[in-house]
């Protein structure tokens with residue numbers, strides 16, 4: 318099995334390299350309008366934005382920034398195949414411009430734009446990113462009434478282009494291979510994700526999020542496994558440090574990324590060096606957790622009836638029986654911006670098949 322990954326340095330408001338209706342899933346996080354670290358980039362796209370901020374007209378700047386994002390959402394609409402899903406990670410912004418402090422509700426503006434494009438709006442996920450900064454509370458302190466609630470959550474907006482995706486009835490196994498565990502479903506499909514740190518500290522790098530606004534690997538990995546099948550193509554029009562591409566590689570999906578700022582090439586190269594080992598560990602970690610779950614469940618509740626056809630461990634439902642974890646064996650560069658990944662079985666899987674419950678991983682919690 319092989320997958321292909323392209324990282325294109327350019328503006329995603331014109332994704333001419335991508336064929337219309339060829340993408341199966343979008344997982345992305347744009348620059349957040351009205352968060353100061355993105356002012357310069359938005360102003361480079363439209364100098365009126367800088368002027369509006371300088372003139373104290375926050376609302377004008379906010380609308381103009383969303384106009385820039387909307388150009389990308391229109392391109393996303395062109396390249397996405399009907400029935401497929403768009404996941405957008407976004408935070409709102411609070412900001413004082415001139416004398417006025419207010420919330421800029423980015424999530425609502427993006428939702429509205431997708432409504433106007435005729436998309437079905439699906440339930441959102443909220444995840445917490447608590448801050449311990451000493452100055453996190455703003456406003457009038459312990460005196461009413463001009464103090465402000467601190468924003469410590471982000472949204473994952475989920476939209477579908479039209480009605481449910483249809484799957485080829487002749488290739489049922491392809492979809493079944495891409496199943497996730499029952500107990501993962503219970504967490505992944507909850508509307509509040511309280512802990513995204515767990516599984517994948519390694520690729521997250523301590524200060525990466527601060528410096529580049531990268532989202533956690535686990536966020537992209539979950540969404541890709543929730544909303545696409547192996548062999549699909551995942552697009553990230555705001556690729557940054559390439560988190561979506563890495564998660565797509567680890568999930569045996571193809572990917573395409575666009576990034577306007579060439580400084581990210583180095584970070585992506587650096588992360589690519591680590592992903593091979595990581596791909597193996599993330600799968601072993603999922604299996605280890607599953608085996609622990611089954612042990613606890615059978616001890617406390619009842620025996621399970623279904624068995625994984627490939628790995629031999631028990632699973633909760635018939636839908637999980639054909640679950641399959643391709644593991645990255647090698648990455649080859651086709652050219653400067655394109656990579657091919659080959660997948661293989663790993664020796665550890667033989668131990669699991671033989672009934673060993675001791676799955677070793679080096680993942681940091």
Ligand SMILES: C[S@@+](CC[C@H](N)C(=O)[O-])C[C@H]1O[C@@H](n2cnc3c(N)ncnc32)[C@H](O)[C@@H]1O
Nearest residue numbers: 328329348530531532555557558560576577578
């Ligand atoms: C919030 S960051 C994305 C971070 C990414 N999810 C990660 O994990 O590293 C947004 C990225 O979009 C890029 N960007 C902004 N406007 C763009 C555009 N029109 N086309 C392509 N990339 C753009 C920025 O340079 C930035 O790297």
